[in-house]
Amino acid sequence: FPTLSLSLQRDPGWKLFGKVPPREGPIKDPKKVQKEYETKSGRGGPGNPTSPRQSVRKNLDFEPLSTTALILEDRPANLPAKPVEEAQKHRQQYEEMVAQAKKRELKEAQKRKKQLEDRCKLEESIGTAAQTWNQEILPNWSAMCTSRRVRDLWWQGIPPSVRGKVWSLAVGNELNITHELYHICLSRAKVKWKTTPASSAETETEDAGCSDRESSLELIKLDISRTFPQLCIFQQGGPYHDVLHSILGAYTCYRPDVGYVQGMSFIAAVLILNLDTADAFIAFANLLNKPCQMAFFRVDHSLMLTYFAAFEVFFEENLPKLFAHFKKNNLTPDIYLIDWIFTLYSKSLPLDLACRVWDVFCRDGEEFLFRTALGLLRLYQDVLTCMDFIHMAQFLTRLPDLIPAEQLFQHIATIHMTSRNRKWAQVLQALQKDHERGSPVLKH
Amino acid sequence: MQTNHHKERLYKILVIGDLGVGKTSIIKRYVHHNFSPNYRATIGVDFALKVLNWDQETVRLQLWDIAGQERFGNMTRVYYREAMGAFIVFDVTRPASFEAVTKWKEDLDSKLTLTNGKHVATVLLANKCDQGRDVLTNNGIKMEQFCQENGFVGWYETSAKENINIDEAANCLVKHIIASEKDMLQSEVSDTITPQLEKDKGGTCSSCFRSQ
Numbered sequence: 340f341p342t343l344s345l346s347l348q349r350d351p352g353w354k355l356f357g358k359v360p361p362r363e364g365p366i367k368d369p370k371k372v373q374k375e376y377e378t379k380s381g382r383g384g385p386g387n388p389t390s391p392r393q394s395v396r397k398n399l400d401f402e403p404l405s406t407t408a409l410i411l412e413d414r415p416a417n418l419p420a421k422p423v424e425e426a427q428k429h430r431q432q433y434e435e436m437v438a439q440a441k442k443r444e445l446k447e448a449q450k451r452k453k454q455l456e457d458r459c460k461l462e463e464s465i466g467t468a469a470q471t472w473n474q475e476i477l478p479n480w481s482a483m484c485t486s487r488r489v490r491d492l493w494w495q496g497i498p499p500s501v502r503g504k505v506w507s508l509a510v511g512n513e514l515n516i517t518h519e520l521y522h523i524c525l526s527r528a529k530v531k532w533k534t535t536p537a538s539s540a541e542t543e544t545e546d547a548g549c550s551d552r553e554s555s556l557e558l559i560k561l562d563i564s565r566t567f568p569q570l571c572i573f574q575q576g577g578p579y580h581d582v583l584h585s586i587l588g589a590y591t592c593y594r595p596d597v598g599y600v601q602g603m604s605f606i607a608a609v610l611i612l613n614l615d616t617a618d619a620f621i622a623f624a625n626l627l628n629k630p631c632q633m634a635f636f637r638v639d640h641s642l643m644l645t646y647f648a649a650f651e652v653f654f655e656e657n658l659p660k661l662f663a664h665f666k667k668n669n670l671t672p673d674i675y676l677i678d679w680i681f682t683l684y685s686k687s688l689p690l691d692l693a694c695r696v697w698d699v700f701c702r703d704g705e706e707f708l709f710r711t712a713l714g715l716l717r718l719y720q721d722v723l724t725c726m727d728f729i730h731m732a733q734f735l736t737r738l739p740d741l742i743p744a745e746q747l748f749q750h751i752a753t754i755h756m757t758s759r760n761r762k763w764a765q766v767l768q769a770l771q772k773d774h775e776r777g778s779p780v781l782k783h
Numbered sequence: 784m785q786t787n788h789h790k791e792r793l794y795k796i797l798v799i800g801d802l803g804v805g806k807t808s809i810i811k812r813y814v815h816h817n818f819s820p821n822y823r824a825t826i827g828v829d830f831a832l833k834v835l836n837w838d839q840e841t842v843r844l845q846l847w848d849i850a851g852q853e854r855f856g857n858m859t860r861v862y863y864r865e866a867m868g869a870f871i872v873f874d875v876t877r878p879a880s881f882e883a884v885t886k887w888k889e890d891l892d893s894k895l896t897l898t899n900g901k902h903v904a905t906v907l908l909a910n911k912c913d914q915g916r917d918v919l920t921n922n923g924i925k926m927e928q929f930c931q932e933n934g935f936v937g938w939y940e941t942s943a944k945e946n947i948n949i950d951e952a953a954n955c956l957v958k959h960i961i962a963s964e965k966d967m968l969q970s971e972v973s974d975t976i977t978p979q980l981e982k983d984k985g986g987t988c989s990s991c992f993r994s995q
Contacts, residue, residue, distance in 0.1 A: 557879075558852070561803035568821035601802070601852045602826045640857045673861065677827030686823060729845050732830045 409437065469498035477501065480508055493702055494748070496695045503613035509701035510625050518617040521589055528588035532556050559587045559599050566604040567690070573608055582611050586620050593624060600636045602681030603627070609685045609697065631705035635680055645774055646680075647672040649767040650709045656758045657713050661720050668728040675735035679712055687736075692744050706756055706763040714751030718742075793843045794960050795865055799887050800872035801880040802851035805910040808943035809872060810848050813953055818944050825850045828862055835957065842957060853883075856890065863895045868960045870952070872908045875940070876915065888933050897963065899970045904959035906952050907938035913945045 411433045414421055421429070471492065476483050483489050497505050563583050564574050572579045586607045591598050606626065610619040627636055634642040650672050655662040665671075678687055683700065685693045700707045715738070716723065723731055756763050798806045807822045807829065814831045829848040834841060847866070849859050871887045873880040884907065892902045907930060930938050936959045939952040 558802060562824050565803070565822065565824040568823060598854075600854055601824055601850060604824070638854050638858055643858065671861075673858070674828060677858070681826045686826065729830060729832050733832065736827075736829050 409433070409440075465498045468492060468495070469500050472498060472501040472505065477504060477508075484508070490702075493698060494752075497698045499613075499694075502694065502698070503610075503615075503618070506610075506613065506697065506701045507618055507622055510622050512621055512625055514621075514625055514628055516593075516621045516624055518621075520593075521617045521620045524589035524592040524620075525585050527592040528585070531592070532588065556588070559584065559591075559604070562599075562601060562604045563587070566608050573604075579608070579611055582616050582619075583607055585616065586611065586623060589620060590624060590627075594627075597627070597633075597636055600638070600681075602686075603636065605682040605685045609683070609690075609693065613694075629705060631680070631708070635677075641774060642771075643673075645767065645770050646709075647676060648770050649763065650676065650712065652758050652766050652770075653709065653754075653756060653763070654713060654716070657754050658717055658720060661716060661723060664724055665731075668731065670728055670731055674732055676712060678736060680708055683708065684711065687738050688742060689740070692742055692747065695744060695748070709763070710754050710756055711751055713754045714747055717750040717754065718747055791841045791843065792837075792961070792964075793845065794867040794957070795845045795847065796956065796960075797847050797849060797863060797866045797869040797891070798872065799849050799869060799891065800851060800908075801853075801874070801877075801883045801887075804851065804872045804874040804877070804880050805943050806848050806851065806870075806872050809870070809908065809910060809941065809949060810846050812943040812946055813949050814846070816946075818946070820944075827855075828859065833953075837957065837961075844953075844957070860890075860894050863891065866895060866903055867897075867964070868903055868956045869905045870908050870956065871905055871935075872910050874911050875909050876911055881909075885933055888935070892934070897967055899967045901963065901966070902934055904936050904956060904963055905934065906956045906959075907935045908952055909938065909940045911942060911944070912940040912947060913942040 411430065413426070420426075476489055476492075493505075563580060566573045566583065568574065571577055573583050574580060583604065587599055587603060590603070590607075603623075607619065607623050610622050610626075613619075614622060626632060631646060633639075634646065651662070654665075654672075683693070684696045687693075688696065696707070696711050700711075703710075719734070723734065726734065758766055761769070798810060800806055802824075807825055808818060810829075810831045811822070812818055814833045825848055827850055831846040831848065833844040833846060835844065836842075847862055849862055869891055871884055871891070873884050875881075888905065891905065895903055897903060909926075926938055930936075937952075937955045939948040939955070941948045941952060943949065
């Protein structure tokens, strides 16, 4: 209230009681204050679940709180009284201010109500969607999963309650991993952890296999605490700490040639949030087995460059101006795509939005990861065009906290994944062949 | 270079070292003046920009925070291009991360050489010094010898958490970068660069350590 505080300085006749509820009167019984303090700070003992202050607050919810705290007073008795005109003017000003503040508060209350309504609507639509998925789609999966209607529903986001199930079905289990195999891998990992001393520092230099060193317990341990730290569930002592540890450890025994690679902890974590442990492991291993993920997690550099080159083909096709701007500033796709692809956007997008990207990624495959990247670039095209290299790099490696989901998906939808009549897979294949023939285009 | 009188310098600086030694934390402390125990693992590369006033000039530092996993070596080497300086970070509580320092330095030197044939100025950071001192960093003489032998222009015990020595280390690096830039300009002017002659001297810098 800038206007209020200003007039406060000019006219000594105004008084503000920021926190005193008006009906309680200006002077409080000190005992009552003490009691209030105790209940508020949780020292009041049991049997007093709600503090009186809280209940007062509730009652005031639809009454303008701030304006009722503004009290018009006359000058103190020891000073000459205000002239009638001035007093009237002040009264009028006071009433105007109160009226304005009331209007503002009313507007905010309406806005809050609207937000609440929207949320209820959203929850309701999620509820009906969950019902559709559970009762109609999932029981008839193979027959329905490619239908137009299911595809549309899919694009709008899978309800969280069926998300894990749909992901599992869409990713499949090409590797035929059983729950039993998961438990075998896990027990092997546990044996390995026991035999390697906790402080592996001294033994490490003598370790023969480099990949063995890399898949070490210590590496996984270091990264687990840095996986979605803000959620506080994967850290030491958190409810999912051991689960994440188990899945990553079991994977290093399942694929010792791949081992643990940074980024995996984020993927496993997202799966854990949506699936039971063994199913999460199965989805994890199958996801990582997809060609694009294998290329990245095995750090097959030349194949990664082929992916980047394919991405650039579609980048230029869809966003020629921005593409030229990136080229001019030497901003290569490896700078921002590595993070996005390695973590499947789970680190760079808000988690609920990342899950929506996963929804379609599980359905459409690797192509959708690159399409999402182009959707993001298209969404932020105007801001990016005004930036230099370092600001673009900073922006893309740390995207805004609030990304409008619907808008992003609209932008993704407008990205065409065809270039001169060739689809993603064809472009990629052609580039791969070029590369095998030793074309200089891809050399860095 | 906005005006004639006001010169601007832009330097690209790499921050490298093993996984989880605190590279991101150091940068956050240096640029944003804060610390959180909850940073996420860096995948690929992250960026920060620090603007300094240096002898009435504006110095812009482009900090490249590079993911620490050994496996990414091939992938991240392209990020080294055109860097003018580097921090190599290790964690004093994890001796293995110190063992890796020479590997990081060799990797850097093999992929990056200045136009005058010298290596880029590199400062060694012994991070997390608030969590107890390592036997090695306790021995200053030994550490200085290590720096000389491996071509570091200096070393600092740092703590991103407690804000110890981070500005000092950065100032040291900037000082050496400016010195090496002058050196490069001079050798360009005299047009008699013979990098081969410098080869055995490694990357040592005249203002801190002299070879032999």
